[in-house]
Amino acid sequence: MGPLSVNELISANTNLxxxxxxxxxxxxxxxxxxxxxxxxxxxxxxxxxxxxxxxxFTAAITAMLGLLFxxxxxxxxxxxxxxxxxxxxxAIVGGMIMGAGFIIGGYCxxxxxxxxxxxxxxxxxxxxxxxxxxxxxxxxxxIWDGMYLAKxxxxxxxxxxxxxxxxxxxxxLIIVALSMFRVAEWAEKKxxxxxx
Amino acid sequence: MEQKKTKYLNPYVGGALxxxxxxxxxxISGRGLGASGAMKSVVVxxxxxxxxxxxxxxxxxxxxRADHPGNxxxxxxxxxxxxxxxxxxxxxxxxxxxxxxxxxxxxxTSKKRLFLALTGGVFFGFGAEFGRGCTSGSALSGMAVLSxxxxxxxxxxxxxxxxLAYFFRKNWI
Numbered sequence: 001m002g003p004l005s006v007n008e009l010i011s012a013n014t015n016l017x018x019x020x021x022x023x024x025x026x027x028x029x030x031x032x033x034x035x036x037x038x039x040x041x042x043x044x045x046x047x048x049x050x051x052x053x054x055x056x057f058t059a060a061i062t063a064m065l066g067l068l069f070x071x072x073x074x075x076x077x078x079x080x081x082x083x084x085x086x087x088x089x090x091a092i093v094g095g096m097i098m099g100a101g102f103i104i105g106g107y108c109x110x111x112x113x114x115x116x117x118x119x120x121x122x123x124x125x126x127x128x129x130x131x132x133x134x135x136x137x138x139x140x141x142x143i144w145d146g147m148y149l150a151k152x153x154x155x156x157x158x159x160x161x162x163x164x165x166x167x168x169x170x171x172x173l174i175i176v177a178l179s180m181f182r183v184a185e186w187a188e189k190k191x192x193x194x195x196x
Numbered sequence: 197m198e199q200k201k202t203k204y205l206n207p208y209v210g211g212a213l214x215x216x217x218x219x220x221x222x223x224i225s226g227r228g229l230g231a232s233g234a235m236k237s238v239v240v241x242x243x244x245x246x247x248x249x250x251x252x253x254x255x256x257x258x259x260x261r262a263d264h265p266g267n268x269x270x271x272x273x274x275x276x277x278x279x280x281x282x283x284x285x286x287x288x289x290x291x292x293x294x295x296x297x298x299x300x301x302x303x304x305t306s307k308k309r310l311f312l313a314l315t316g317g318v319f320f321g322f323g324a325e326f327g328r329g330c331t332s333g334s335a336l337s338g339m340a341v342l343s344x345x346x347x348x349x350x351x352x353x354x355x356x357x358x359x360l361a362y363f364f365r366k367n368w369i
Contacts (some may be wrong), residue, residue, distance in 0.1 A: 085343075129321060
């Protein structure tokens, strides 16, 4: 059955329309969770607000389990789902540059749109920065395309790489997440502050 | 009138709902959520508008065109991110949080906050291109489909931000 668009159960235009609807859900949940506030987001790096960690990992686990169960029930063909490619060098270097951007700017791209949608001027400026950053990457592409394309490993799953089944890996990830949530709850009690 | 402090959704409930949205994206469209890719469309469109002839020689634009034939703004992520603006606005309207303002720690000025936001945005935009997606597209969506790259990028993003947090603490706390 799923994915609907890949199996051509819905047209390309319907798919785009549903992307818009999915986006509404995405933006609504982000804003309701407080992801429109950079000070709240940055809190995860100082322990005074760990909403990022809790929402991020709960979401990843929910979607991961959902996909595994959907596959088990035969509702979705996981082979037709887009799995991000792994370019080892750029995954690490890109992630590090993004991490610096996160602690300096307080937003990530998705949350900056969320902040902008409720009128945060700093979020608009962050989006302007995104434009400049992507433009720099585009114009200087020849300089770093070697590094960008280095160490291509294909489309491996982390479970395969470690040598576990998807289910066992998912189970372990849940245990890790629950332990992190415990630490997060402890940190928030230790560094209390008013809600932004 | 006493306006009570901001009330947000319970983070675990919010996370579960976000997970369901991500699951829906995979079930319907066979792909995860994303954000920076929509800005990439804007950049490609802008480059092509400013320099129509030389832009097509640019490796970056060429690769984008190969992956996305047709109008660069008619992509899944552009539609999705337009939805994010609508969804965020609706949520803010319901919660009474719609307000034009520069949010910053009382210890820094608005001007400094805006400078930092711009700088952070430049880093994030550049890094998201390098990492083939941002926190949404690479880290979150990648993790949901157990992509090795997604996990690595997630650890690099959060690891670096934690490692640098001490040096930038005065801007936040």
